[in-house]
Amino acid sequence: MKKIVLMFVYFSLCFCCLTGVFGDEVKSVSVMEGDSVTLHSNLTEIQSKDVIEWRFGLQQIRIAEVNKEANRVSIYDDVLDGRFRDRLKLNTQTGDLTILNVTTQHAGIYQLNIRSNRMSTYLFNVTLYARLPVPVISTQNSSSSETSSCVLLCSVLNVRDVSLSWYKGNSSFSSISVSDLNISSISLDLECLDDSYSCVVNNPIRNQTQHLNINHLCQTCSDTTGLTFIHKVVICCVVVGCLMIVASVLIFCICRKHTNTHQQVQSGEEEIIYVETTFHNRRTCKPKAPVEDEVVCAEVMR
Template sequence: MEGDSLTLHTDTKLQIHDVIDWTYQKTLLTKINNAANKTKIHDDVLDGRFRDRLQMNNQSGDLTITNITTQHTGLYEMTISSTQKISSHRFNVTVYARLPVPVITTQNSSSLETSSCVLLCSVMNVRDVRDVSLSWYKGNRLLSIISVSDLNNNISLHLKCLNDSYSCVVNNTISNQTQHVNTDLCQTCSDCVCCCYGPEAVIRLVVSALVGVATVALLVYDIYDNAN
């Protein structure tokens, strides 16, 4: 994750005559010459992206990069040259930018029913969009998901009313950020019964009304019949 310190471990015990080179994308970063007891760090290469970030362990040859950024993504290679052989260790490093917290807003539309509520979840300023997705959840159930392909991607959720907890999540391979829906943005179920319960509630209301009309009709008929 961007901002972390990364140590590339080789699990190697260096010998007295070993010469160790660390390279990034074939560019030399550090050189250790155990025989001469010398360590050279080239942190000014590649426009200084490694300046004041490299640390070497002269006993193991491990390389540490502090305050790492997405510019440090790439292939690192350690080469050990001894009197008998040459060996190497390779590390393919991917650094992910920290994710912003998604923003949830309401969106008005004249084409929608007045009792409807449209929630819009947006994520902006995503500097590294690799493996980034934006999702809506109702409780723990995934409702929808999209891949974030630009800096202003968003997804919307069309609600009648809030009958559960909703949240919007932006995530990549190693981290996520979650924003929960503020109940002030939409009506709650107690304020919007017909919306929450859908067709079943409407059917029950219609049946109740028909029963009421039938009851009134029977009473009127009985009164008229007795009068005659």
């Protein structure tokens, strides 16, 4: 790993020097260690009098050339102690250069010279990234004995210039940047787990993901949900019981009121006294003719 750091510093110096010398825009190209990378000339076709030349490093060592006028294609893969041996491919139509199985020795500044009616120079800065390990997820004892939360630790080893993140589904909610080669980790504190959580380590060109195994880590949310369901059942039973008591009291009051009303009606009927009515014929008083005395009539009661 120390060698990688030294190489990075070396190529950074190369980059600064070449930028100062040529003043041209530098195109950054990223590649994973062991992969292949192609540097494009942006030409659709090399003209009959064009010369395409590729050079590498601060010393501008020539590694490949296409000379259309001389009808010659040359690959100089023995230079620089043979680090490019069997690793270079040159497209004779466009002048694109492909480097195979890239290692730390192939990272750095590449210079493209195109000579036709005029001279054009282009610079490429090839950055190498080490292959990413799969993150490791482990449990960590909580510092508080009173809490029942689950503390998880996601770790990566021997990486640099990466990000380490916790995801829930497709959304990132916790992330750190790793700039050195030491062990780096990020923690996650949860009450319970489900299978939507994952830990991701990524660099600008690739990522590695580790999903949680809820069968071996902490308490699952399904267990917690079960306890909550029991609580809900108990609450529902209490509510139903209270409603039944209230309904019973209402029914008792209604029945009692109906009984009292019925008794009052019966008492009223017993207090009625029936009186027999007798009807008498009313007599008409007829005065006697010879007697002229006053006649007194009495009303007949029926």
